[in-house]
Amino acid sequence: MKKHNFSAGPSILPQYTFEETAKAVMNFNNMGLSIMEISHRSKDFEAVVNEAVALFKELLSIPEGYSVIFLGGGASMQFCMVPYNLLEKKAAYLNTGVWASKAIKEAKYFGEVVEVASSKDANFNYIPRNFTIPADADYFHITTNNTIYGTELKEDLTSPVPLVADMSSDIFSRPVDVKKYGLIYGGAQKNLGPAGVAFVIIRNDILGKVSRPIPSMLNYQLHIENNSLYNTPPVLPIYSSLLTLRWLKEQGGVQAMQKRNHEKAALLYEEIERNRLFKPTVPKKEDRSVMNVCWVMEEQYKDLEQEFLSFAQSRGMVGIKGHRSVGGFRASLYNALPIESVKALIETMQEFEKMKAK
Numbered sequence: 001m002k003k004h005n006f007s008a009g010p011s012i013l014p015q016y017t018f019e020e021t022a023k024a025v026m027n028f029n030n031m032g033l034s035i036m037e038i039s040h041r042s043k044d045f046e047a048v049v050n051e052a053v054a055l056f057k058e059l060l061s062i063p064e065g066y067s068v069i070f071l072g073g074g075a076s077m078q079f080c081m082v083p084y085n086l087l088e089k090k091a092a093y094l095n096t097g098v099w100a101s102k103a104i105k106e107a108k109y110f111g112e113v114v115e116v117a118s119s120k121d122a123n124f125n126y127i128p129r130n131f132t133i134p135a136d137a138d139y140f141h142i143t144t145n146n147t148i149y150g151t152e153l154k155e156d157l158t159s160p161v162p163l164v165a166d167m168s169s170d171i172f173s174r175p176v177d178v179k180k181y182g183l184i185y186g187g188a189q190k191n192l193g194p195a196g197v198a199f200v201i202i203r204n205d206i207l208g209k210v211s212r213p214i215p216s217m218l219n220y221q222l223h224i225e226n227n228s229l230y231n232t233p234p235v236l237p238i239y240s241s242l243l244t245l246r247w248l249k250e251q252g253g254v255q256a257m258q259k260r261n262h263e264k265a266a267l268l269y270e271e272i273e274r275n276r277l278f279k280p281t282v283p284k285k286e287d288r289s290v291m292n293v294c295w296v297m298e299e300q301y302k303d304l305e306q307e308f309l310s311f312a313q314s315r316g317m318v319g320i321k322g323h324r325s326v327g328g329f330r331a332s333l334y335n336a337l338p339i340e341s342v343k344a345l346i347e348t349m350q351e352f353e354k355m356k357a358k
C-alpha cells in the first residue's frame with residue numbers, strides 16, 4: 001500500500017533526494033567510491049559545500065554580508081551557540097513552546113534573559129502579538145514555526161536589535177526577508193535533509209561583540225572562516241541537503257513552495273472545520289501553521305481518537321499522532337509532501353465521519 005508520510009521530523013524528503021543519496025552512497029560523482037569514504041577536504045566534497053551555500057543564498061535571496069554554515073549538533077546545539085556567541089549582557093526571547101523554552105533555558109547560562117511574552121497560558125496555541133522588544137537587548141529570539149503546537153509566525157518581524165530565528169520546521173516553506181534577521185538557524189531534518197546537520201545563516205557584523213572566550217567548535221566565526229570544514233562535518237546529510245536544494249530550485253523555489261503549501265494546508269484546515277468529528281487546536285486562523293496542522297476530536301467523540309488513528313494507519317497514513325503535550329492529531333505538510341497525500345488523508349477523515357458521526 002502507498003504510504004502517506006505526515007511525520008513531524010525526521011520527515012518526508014523529495015524522492016529525488018532519497019534516490020540520488022542512495023546512488024552517491026554507492027558511487028559518488030562516478031569516482032568509483034562512496035561519498036562516505038572520501039575526504040571531506042577533497043575537491044569533490046568542497047564543491048558540495050560551496051554549491052549548498054550558493055543555493056541557500058540564491059533560494060532565500062540572502063543579501064551581501066551574510067554567511068551560511070553547516071554544523072553538527074542539530075538545532076538544539078544552536079540554543080547554546082547563539083547565546084555563547086551573541087549574549088553579552090541581556091537577551092530577549094518570545095516563548096511560543098517547548099523549543100523556545102529550551103532555547104531560553106540555555107541562554108540563561110550566559111546572561112540575563114527577558115521573556116517578552118509567552119503563550120504558555122493556553123498550552124501555546126497562539127502567537128503572542130503585543131510585546132515590546134527591549135532596545136538594550138543583545139538580540140531577540142523567536143521560533144517562527146512551533147512544530148509541536150501547529151502555530152506559525154508567518155511575517156518577518158521588525159526588531160530594534162538583531163533578530164534571531166529558529167526556522168527548523170519552516171525554512172524554505174516561504175520567502176523570507178533575510179535582511180530583517182541577524183541569524184537564522186535550524187535542524188535539517190524537517191524540510192531539508194536527514195538528521196545530523198544544522199544550518200546557520202549569520203549576518204557577519206553581529207559577531208565579535210561578546211567579551212568571553214568561545215571554544216573553537218562553538219565559535220561561529222571559526223566555522224565561517226573554514227567554510228564549514230574546520231573539522232569533519234556531517235558529510236552525507238550535507239550532500240542530501242544539497243540534493244533537496246537542487247530539487248527546490250527545479251520546482252520553482254520558495255515562492256512555488258509557499259503556494260503549494262498554502263493549498264495543502266487550506267484543504268486540510270477546511271476539512272477539519274467542516275468534519276463533525278474534528279476541530280482544530282489553534283483557534284486563530286492567522287496563527288495556524290502551514291507546515292504542521294494540529295487537530296483533535298470534538299468533545300462528544302473523544303473516545304474515538306485511538307480508533308481513528310488505527311483506521312488512518314490502515315489507509316496508509318503515517319505519523320499523524322499528535323505530540324503528547326497536545327494530544328489528538330498532527331499532519332506535517334512539509335515541502336516534499338504531495339497534495340495527493342493531503343487528499344488521501346481528507347478522504348480517510350470523511351470515511352470515518354460517515355461511519356461514526358451521529
Ligand SMILES: *Cc1c(COP(=O)(O)O)cnc(C)c1O
Pocket residue numbers: 009073074075076077099143145146147166167168169186187188190
Ligand atoms: C525539531 C525542532 C528542534 C530540535 O531540533 P534538533 O535538531 O533535534 O535539535 C528545534 N526547534 C524546532 C522549531 C524544531 O521543530
